[in-house]
Amino acid sequence: MAGGALAAGGVVVAGFPRLAVSAPSAAQDQKILNFALLLEYIEAGFYAEAFAKRKLSGKLLEYVSVVRGHERAHVAFLKSALGKNARKKPVLDFGDTTSDPQKFTAAAIALEETMIAAYNGQAANLTKPTLVLAAKIVSVEARHAGWIRALAGENPAPSATDRPKKPAEVQAAINHTGFVH
Amino acid sequence: MANEQTQHLTLSELDRDGAIREAVEQVSGDTRARFLGKAVLGSAALLGAVATPASADAAAASDVAILNYALTLEYLQSAFYTETERLGAIRGELKRVPRQLGAVERAHVRAIKAALGTAAARSPAFDFRGVTEDQTKFLKTAVAFEDLAAAAYKAQAARIRSPELLAAAISIHSVEARHAAWMRFLAGVTPAATAFDEGKPISEVKAIVASTHFVTAQPKMTSAKKPKYTG
Numbered sequence: 001m002a003g004g005a006l007a008a009g010g011v012v013v014a015g016f017p018r019l020a021v022s023a024p025s026a027a028q029d030q031k032i033l034n035f036a037l038l039l040e041y042i043e044a045g046f047y048a049e050a051f052a053k054r055k056l057s058g059k060l061l062e063y064v065s066v067v068r069g070h071e072r073a074h075v076a077f078l079k080s081a082l083g084k085n086a087r088k089k090p091v092l093d094f095g096d097t098t099s100d101p102q103k104f105t106a107a108a109i110a111l112e113e114t115m116i117a118a119y120n121g122q123a124a125n126l127t128k129p130t131l132v133l134a135a136k137i138v139s140v141e142a143r144h145a146g147w148i149r150a151l152a153g154e155n156p157a158p159s160a161t162d163r164p165k166k167p168a169e170v171q172a173a174i175n176h177t178g179f180v181h
Numbered sequence: 182m183a184n185e186q187t188q189h190l191t192l193s194e195l196d197r198d199g200a201i202r203e204a205v206e207q208v209s210g211d212t213r214a215r216f217l218g219k220a221v222l223g224s225a226a227l228l229g230a231v232a233t234p235a236s237a238d239a240a241a242a243s244d245v246a247i248l249n250y251a252l253t254l255e256y257l258q259s260a261f262y263t264e265t266e267r268l269g270a271i272r273g274e275l276k277r278v279p280r281q282l283g284a285v286e287r288a289h290v291r292a293i294k295a296a297l298g299t300a301a302a303r304s305p306a307f308d309f310r311g312v313t314e315d316q317t318k319f320l321k322t323a324v325a326f327e328d329l330a331a332a333a334y335k336a337q338a339a340r341i342r343s344p345e346l347l348a349a350a351i352s353i354h355s356v357e358a359r360h361a362a363w364m365r366f367l368a369g370v371t372p373a374a375t376a377f378d379e380g381k382p383i384s385e386v387k388a389i390v391a392s393t394h395f396v397t398a399q400p401k402m403t404s405a406k407k408p409k410y411t412g
Contacts, residue, residue, distance in 0.1 A: 066371060073376035116355050123351040124344035131339045135351070136377040139331050139358035143373035146362030150372075155281065157359035160288035161352040 024127040032122045033130070034087045035167060036137075037078040039118055041089045042179055043111050044071035050098040059151055060101055063108075067144050074137055081133070091181040105152045107177065112145035114165070114173045121164035244346050247337050249302040250383060251350065252293045254333055256304040257390065258326050259286040261313065270314040275367060278323065282360060289353055296346070303400035310394070320368050322393075327361035329381065329389060336380030 047068035050056060056064055079086045097107040119138035126134060146156035165173070174180060262283030265271055271279060294301045312318040334354035341347040362372035381389075390396065 066373060070373060070376040077377075120348075120351050120355060123338065124347050128339040132380075135335045135338045135354070136379065138351075138355055139335060139378040140373055140376060142331075142355035142358035143362035143378075146359035147366055147372035149359075150363055150366045156363035156366075157281075157285060157356050160285045160292070160356060161349070162355040162359075164348065164352060 024125060024130075026127065028125060029127050029130045030082065030085055032126060033078055033082055034085070035122075035170075036119065036134070037075065037082065037087055038090065039115055039170070039174070040071060040074045040078055042092060042174065043115065044068070044075045045089070045092045046094055046098060046107065046111060046179070047071055049094055050104055053099045055099040056101055056104060060104065063147060063151060064104075067108075067147075070140055070144070074140075077133075077137075092179055093181055094179055097179075105148060108148045109145065109152060109154070110173065110177060112141055112148060114170055115141040116145055116162050117165035117173075118167075118170040120162055121166055121170070123164075244341055244343050245297060245300050247341055247350075248293055248297055248346065249300070251334065251337070251353075252290065252297065252302055253305070254330055254386070254390075255286055255289040255293060257307065257395065258330060259283065259290045260304070260307045261309060261322065261326065261395075262286055264307075264309060265313040265319060268314050271316060271319055273316075275316060275320060278364070278367070279319075282323070285356065285360070292349070292353075296349070305396045305400055306398040307395050308397045312395075320364065324361065324364040324368050324370070325389075327357055327364050329386060330357040331361050331378065332381035333383075333386045335378060336382050336386075338380075 047064050050064050051068050094107070097103040116138060119134055119141065123131060123134065123138075142162070149156040262279040265279035266283050309322075312322050331354060334350055334357060338347065338351055338354065341350055358378065365372040
């Protein structure tokens with residue numbers, strides 16, 4: 001798992017919504033999209049920094065060059081959908097995971113897997129119009145996961161179904177990275 | 182192709198890594214998920230049990246149609262990889278693809294058939310016209326199938342009424358997208374071409390499948406033999 005010493009602190013990320021399972025509504029969509037926005041901020045920040053540091057090369061550089069644009073687009077899209085209700089970008093610290101190729105790969109896999117599980121976990125809680133939008137994002141995260149796992153020499157799709165995660169589990173995974181301060 | 186084993190599977194047996202159960206648990210609570218876990222599949226009991234009580238009939242009818250559509254696509258993919266693995270002509274770094282993807286697509290077929298029970302459509306007959314023995318054609322077809330499957334599931338997600346079936350379908354959708362990225366990676370094309378993936382409606386998906394000419398016969402619904410009119 002990525003994060004190394006940073007994860008040891010076990011900082012609890014504030015602001016994750018406690019989503020009660022209830023009938024989809026506009027208000028609930030807003031909570032879920034803000035939750036997604038936080039995750040997209042982390043990913044976008046991670047890839048932007050990895051690109052800016054210029055320590056990756058070859059196929060990893062190709063990966064980060066493409067994927068950073070996608071995550072930036074996801075952030076812009078969610079911010080625009082949420083308007084004035086959009087949360088602010090958190091303070092992020094990626095340590096050497098954005099410069100060390102091995103740590104970068106491990107962190108990228110962890111982040112992409114978390115994204116898939118988080119979006120899948122909320123699918124049934126969204127109103128149908130919002131679900132249509134979220135579904136366009138989650139498969140791109142799944143493509144990223146498949147891509148970076150292939151680069152790492154791991155099985156890109158290790159199980160027949162992607163296990164959804166509840167917000168608390170997603171929070172635990174993010175806390176474990178130590179990226180959010 | 183009635184399968185004796187399938188008739189007695191429970192959701193717990195089928196869903197070994199617990200993904201479907203957890204999805205159900207998340208939307209419906211522990212008790213219902215436990216009940217479903219013990220429900221014997223194969224007799225449409227599961228589908229009835231998971232349908233939203235308020236509009237059970239309508240939900241079941243449209244969800245059955247969507248699941249049967251998904252099942253047909255899974256039959257196609259499953260047959261494709263299974264035949265490729267059996268023929269053993271694909272070598273090198275592609276060698277493990279038909280084995281790994283075949284196992285996953287067969288699991289999708291089993292899961293959807295089990296959820297549909299007696300309402301499950303039968304598999305059409307396929308003729309892959311040598312594509313399963315040709316390295317280049319195999320990979321190009323795999324890329325096309327996986328992109329198509331991801332787009333097909335995506336377009337149906339918001340039409341599924343049962344939260345449980347939606348959770349199950351969405352957990353398959355992202356796996357198809359992983360496959361698409363992997364096949365594209367092996368083919369040397371970008372695994373993720375855009376920031377947002379678009380869905381494909383049923384008519385478009387069916388037109389693409391028809392254009393392959395891989396489907397040679399629709400399943401016979403009633404009798405194994407056609408009546409002959411001899412005058």
